[in-house]
Amino acid sequence: MAVIGAGMSRFGELWNMSFRDIVISAGLEALEDANLEGREIEAMYVGNMSAGRFIAQEHVSALIADYSGLASINIPAIRVEAGDASGGVALKEAYIAVASGIHDIVIAAGVEKVTDVGSSSEIMDSSIDKEWEAFNGATLAGLFAMMARLHMHEYGSSEEDLARISVKNHKNAVNNPKAQFRREITVESVLNSPYVAEPLKVLDSAPISDGAAVLILASEDVARKYTDTPVFLDAVVQSSDYLALQNRRDILEMRAVKTATRKALKLAGCSLDDVGVFELHDSFTIAEMLLYENVGIAERGKGHEAIREGVVELGGSNPVNPSGGLKACGHAVGATGIRQAVEIVYQLRGDAGKRQVDAETGMAVNIGGTGATAVTSVFRR
Amino acid sequence: MAVIGAGMSRFGELWNMSFRDIVISAGLEALEDANLEGREIEAMYVGNMSAGRFIAQEHVSALIADYSGLASINIPAIRVEAGDASGGVALKEAYIAVASGIHDIVIAAGVEKVTDVGSSSEIMDSSIDKEWEAFNGATLAGLFAMMARLHMHEYGSSEEDLARISVKNHKNAVNNPKAQFRREITVESVLNSPYVAEPLKVLDSAPISDGAAVLILASEDVARKYTDTPVFLDAVVQSSDYLALQNRRDILEMRAVKTATRKALKLAGCSLDDVGVFELHDSFTIAEMLLYENVGIAERGKGHEAIREGVVELGGSNPVNPSGGLKACGHAVGATGIRQAVEIVYQLRGDAGKRQVDAETGMAVNIGGTGATAVTSVFRR
Numbered sequence: 001m002a003v004i005g006a007g008m009s010r011f012g013e014l015w016n017m018s019f020r021d022i023v024i025s026a027g028l029e030a031l032e033d034a035n036l037e038g039r040e041i042e043a044m045y046v047g048n049m050s051a052g053r054f055i056a057q058e059h060v061s062a063l064i065a066d067y068s069g070l071a072s073i074n075i076p077a078i079r080v081e082a083g084d085a086s087g088g089v090a091l092k093e094a095y096i097a098v099a100s101g102i103h104d105i106v107i108a109a110g111v112e113k114v115t116d117v118g119s120s121s122e123i124m125d126s127s128i129d130k131e132w133e134a135f136n137g138a139t140l141a142g143l144f145a146m147m148a149r150l151h152m153h154e155y156g157s158s159e160e161d162l163a164r165i166s167v168k169n170h171k172n173a174v175n176n177p178k179a180q181f182r183r184e185i186t187v188e189s190v191l192n193s194p195y196v197a198e199p200l201k202v203l204d205s206a207p208i209s210d211g212a213a214v215l216i217l218a219s220e221d222v223a224r225k226y227t228d229t230p231v232f233l234d235a236v237v238q239s240s241d242y243l244a245l246q247n248r249r250d251i252l253e254m255r256a257v258k259t260a261t262r263k264a265l266k267l268a269g270c271s272l273d274d275v276g277v278f279e280l281h282d283s284f285t286i287a288e289m290l291l292y293e294n295v296g297i298a299e300r301g302k303g304h305e306a307i308r309e310g311v312v313e314l315g316g317s318n319p320v321n322p323s324g325g326l327k328a329c330g331h332a333v334g335a336t337g338i339r340q341a342v343e344i345v346y347q348l349r350g351d352a353g354k355r356q357v358d359a360e361t362g363m364a365v366n367i368g369g370t371g372a373t374a375v376t377s378v379f380r381r
Numbered sequence: 382m383a384v385i386g387a388g389m390s391r392f393g394e395l396w397n398m399s400f401r402d403i404v405i406s407a408g409l410e411a412l413e414d415a416n417l418e419g420r421e422i423e424a425m426y427v428g429n430m431s432a433g434r435f436i437a438q439e440h441v442s443a444l445i446a447d448y449s450g451l452a453s454i455n456i457p458a459i460r461v462e463a464g465d466a467s468g469g470v471a472l473k474e475a476y477i478a479v480a481s482g483i484h485d486i487v488i489a490a491g492v493e494k495v496t497d498v499g500s501s502s503e504i505m506d507s508s509i510d511k512e513w514e515a516f517n518g519a520t521l522a523g524l525f526a527m528m529a530r531l532h533m534h535e536y537g538s539s540e541e542d543l544a545r546i547s548v549k550n551h552k553n554a555v556n557n558p559k560a561q562f563r564r565e566i567t568v569e570s571v572l573n574s575p576y577v578a579e580p581l582k583v584l585d586s587a588p589i590s591d592g593a594a595v596l597i598l599a600s601e602d603v604a605r606k607y608t609d610t611p612v613f614l615d616a617v618v619q620s621s622d623y624l625a626l627q628n629r630r631d632i633l634e635m636r637a638v639k640t641a642t643r644k645a646l647k648l649a650g651c652s653l654d655d656v657g658v659f660e661l662h663d664s665f666t667i668a669e670m671l672l673y674e675n676v677g678i679a680e681r682g683k684g685h686e687a688i689r690e691g692v693v694e695l696g697g698s699n700p701v702n703p704s705g706g707l708k709a710c711g712h713a714v715g716a717t718g719i720r721q722a723v724e725i726v727y728q729l730r731g732d733a734g735k736r737q738v739d740a741e742t743g744m745a746v747n748i749g750g751t752g753a754t755a756v757t758s759v760f761r762r
Contacts, residue, residue: 018512052433058507059464059624062753066510066624071753074640076619078470079462083440089459093474100481126439129447131399238457243440243447259455372443372452 001098002223002230003379004105005034005216006345008338011330012180014210019055019113020067026212027068027109034216034226038069041216042103044077047090047110048334053123054114064109083127084283085238086110087213087337088366088375092236094217095377104222110335111212120208124333127369129244141205141284143245143370145197148286151252152199157304159199162285163190164307166203166327169282172314173324175354180209180330204285206325211332213339229381231348235267236377243372254294256374257365261295264363268378272296275378276359277347278318279340281367282325291365292320295376314357322347322355337366341377348381382479383604383611384760385486386415386597387726389719392711393561395591400436400494401448407593408449408490415597415607419450422597423484425458428471428491429715434504435495445490464508465664466619467491468594468718469747469756473617475598476758485603491716492593501589505714508750510625522586522665524626524751526578529667532633533580538685540580543666544571545688547584547708550663553695554705556735561590561711585666587706592713594720610762612729615649617758618642624753635675637755638746642676645744649759653677656759657740658728659699660721662748663706672746673701676757695738703728703736718747722758729762 007029009022017025023046031038044065051060061077064070070077082089087110094108114120125140133143151157167187173179190203223230241256242248248255265271272295280295282288289303297318298306306312312320323329323343326336344362346352362379388410390403398406404427412419425446432441442458445451451458463470468491475489495501506521514524532538548568554560571584604611622637623629629636646652653676661676663669670684678699679687687693693701704710704724707717725743727733743760 020512050433050439052431052504052507055511056507057511058431058462058504059509059749059753061463062621062624062749063510065621066628066753071621071623071628074620074622074636076470076473077463077621077754078474078619081439081460081462082442082458089457092457093459096477096481096483099483100477102477102480123433123439126433126437128440129444130436130438131401238459239455240443240446240452240458241455242452243443247447247452255455368440368443372440372447373458 001095001233002218002220003215003233003345004218004223004226004230005030005036006342007033008178008213008342009211010178011209011211011332013115020063022113022210023064023109023111023212024067026214030214030216036216036226039073040105041070041075041107042105043075043097044070044107044109045090045094046079047086047337048079049081049083049086049112050123050126054117082373083368084333084336085366085368085373085375086334089238091337091341091377092238092375095233095236098217098219105218107214107216108338109212109214110338112333112335113210114208114333115210124208132244139197140369141197141200144284144286145200147251147290148199155301159191160187161304161307162204162289163187165285165288166190168313169321169325169327172322172355173328176324176329179324179328180207181328200284200286206283206327206331209330209332211330211335213335213342215338215341231345232380234378234380235264236375237264237267238375241372245370252290254290254371256371257291257294257367260374260376264376264378270361274361275363277322277344277357277362278320279323279343279364280320281365282321282327283331295365319357322352322357337375340364340366344379348379382476382614383599383601384596384614384726385599385604385607385611386411386417387723388414389559389594389723390592391559392590392592392713394496401444403494403591404445404490404492404593405448407595411595411597417597417607420454421486422451422456422488423486424456424478425451425488425490426471426475427460428467428718429460430462430464430467430493431504435498463754464749465714465717466747466749466754466756467715470619472718472722472758473619473756476614476617479598479600486599488595488597489719490593490595491719493714493716494591495589495714496591505589513625520578521750522578522581525665525667526581528632528671529580536682540572541568542685542688543585543670544568546666546669547571549694550702550706550708553703553736554709557705557710560705560709561588562709581665581667587664587708587712590711590713592711592716594716594723596719596722612726613761615759615761616645617756618645618648619756622753626751633671635671635752637752638672638675638748641755641757645757645759651742655742656744658703658725658738658743659701660704660724660745661701662746663702663708664712676746695736700738703733703738718756721745721747725760729760
């Protein structure tokens with residue numbers, strides 16, 4: 001399978017753009033990038049977490065088909081939702097639609113417009129178990145804070161280690177023109193920012209952003225008609241874990257991430273050593289650190305060493321989040337999984353400007369909530 | 382492709398059951414029906430329109446995987462949403478997942494719990510265009526009312542004709558033990574019920590119901606291990622139309638329905654004459670009447686003749702909604718597309734009791750909102 005086009009809106013507080021403006025702008029950029037007419041699209045998958053609550057609109061797949069003109073050719077348009085893994089799951093469903101031979105050219109999109117409501121944090125918390133977690137006072141930040149506390153207790157990681165992850169991602173975002181926060185921060189500023197849920201602080205937490213990202217997938221035969229240099233999507237695998245943290249035997253083990261990543265590498269026929277660039281889901285800094293361990297960049301209990309030693313920096317052996325990640329590029333919830341994939345595509349095509357990494361193979365890992373859904377994708381140039 | 386198991390909860394106001402109870406009960410019935418262990422399931426697709434607003438919970442795919450025990454085997458669980466076509470779209474995605482060869486045994490579920498909030502009508506209206514329709518005062522009922530008015534004006538159909546559709550569906554539901562309204566009504570009682578949006582009345586309108594329905598799909602090779610008498614799912618096709626009624630050239634032509642139905646019949650290798658039993662989306666009586674025309678049971682402008690002449694009655698040549706349809710079996714929104722399919726499966730297996738129709742082939746048509754999404758599926762025994 002090949003990626004023949006990629007596009008994204010700027011991420012941030014897009015006060016002058018509505019939901020439909022945001023997603024259409026990203027879609028047009030992807031179509032231009034692919035040098036494609038809209039009418040060549042055969043199906044559209046849209047990742048979106050909560051348009052129902054953010055903009056009081058369900059059925060957004062039909063809305064986007066309508067406003068992009070694609071309803072005129074009656075293509076199937078499908079919204080998929082899995083908390084902040086919605087984008088990753090949309091990519092996986094689009095992948096299956098092409099891999100099955102049912103469609104040749106398919107859009108995988110993700111979009112969220114969150115700044116029109118004041119209750120976005122409470123809405124974000126609807127990706128955890130409302131009856132058994134949220135009802136008892138837990139929040140997404142609070143659950144990740146428990147994971148951080150346990151890691152610190154068991155393995156000696158520190159608030160400074162987590163702060164370093166945030167600092168790295170901000171540094172990378174400076175060179176990403178689509179990023180929400182294009183400014184460096186320091187470990188001190190992170191440590192001095194207010195607690196959200198101790199030990200996690202405001203600057204350990206991804207913002208909630210407006211934004212959209214779009215990939216165009218095609219079978220390899222068809223892709224050759226449009227480009228001589230496609231990026232190949234060798235695998236997208238989704239797995240699940242218990243939604244409620246209390247049901248997991250070990251809250252530092254992200255079983256969905258492990259399963260999805262192991263299967264994706266096997267499908268792609270490569271090992272983690274072959275992967276030269278990563279986009280890992282850093283809704284909180286602790287999430288990124290746990291992903292080092294659960295993806296396999298670091299051993300269990302040694303995630304903090306990867307950031308201390310610079311392994312995951314742009315010049316390191318396993319650069320993570322060259323885009324700035326969710327923390328600094330922004331976290332437009334349902335768009336994030338696609339946005340991560342767009343960055344990997346830019347990196348593998350050599351289109352990443354000053355944040356360019358030299359890599360043949362890239363990986364994106366998108367999770368929902370505290371990891372009940374995980375999607376791992378492997379791209380190759 | 383084969384259906385090896387089917388199950389559903391009762392539809393109605395299920396005050397004593399939560400979202401998770403409802404879907405798990407339907408799932409267990411389907412697993413028992415298939416004589417299958419949960420661990421044999423490889424993926425789960427869930428149609429759900431608006432858990433975010435009905436129960437303040439997104440990420441319901443992970444919730445269901447968790448509470449069904451399937452998170453222990455890390456299967457991918459995907460929620461799809463397309464207004465009240467969510468169930469149909471879930472069926473289609475599950476179909477593709479098996480047809481692609483990626484999975485052998487997959488669950489297609491639909492579920493909605495609506496009675497925990499007081500604003501369910503406003504939430505239902507989020508399947509139409511909020512900015513361009515609802516904001517200007519339109520409701521789902523109001524838009525269907527315009528379609529009804531135009532049909533009456535152009536073709537001479539009447540409020541009595543629409544009432545007859547409701548009477549038929551109530552009559553059928555008497556023999557459906559899972560139905561919400563198991564009582565006959567009369568044309569007079571429909572005509573005397575209050576207007577919702579003239580000319581549509583309360584008794585022209587489907588209720589909003591709690592409920593869940595589940596199908597288990599398998600490749601034909603695998604199906605033979607579980608049953609000697611599978612029902613075959615020969616085609617599921619989804620199409621789109623403009624979301625906003627104002628963007629359609631002809632509001633009585635349901636282009637998504639026509640396209641999906643034509644393609645589904647072609648894929649299934651049969652004609653409409655071969656189809657002996659139908660479940661058609663009757664969110665309002667006018668929707669069912671327009672489906673007669675757009676599916677092809679009646680010619681354009683002659684939908685009302687099909688009900689006047691009894692063609693669509695249980696003893697007629699094209700029986701429609703033996704289950705009682707959305708009107709009388711109930712309309713658990715995201716569950717409806719799967720619930721329709723469950724009825725067709727029961728009919729083709731000869732398990733429909735006193736509402737049994739003698740048919741070799743059956744069709745279900747599920748639409749979202751005023752028809753911006755349509756899914757047509759064709760089953761065969």
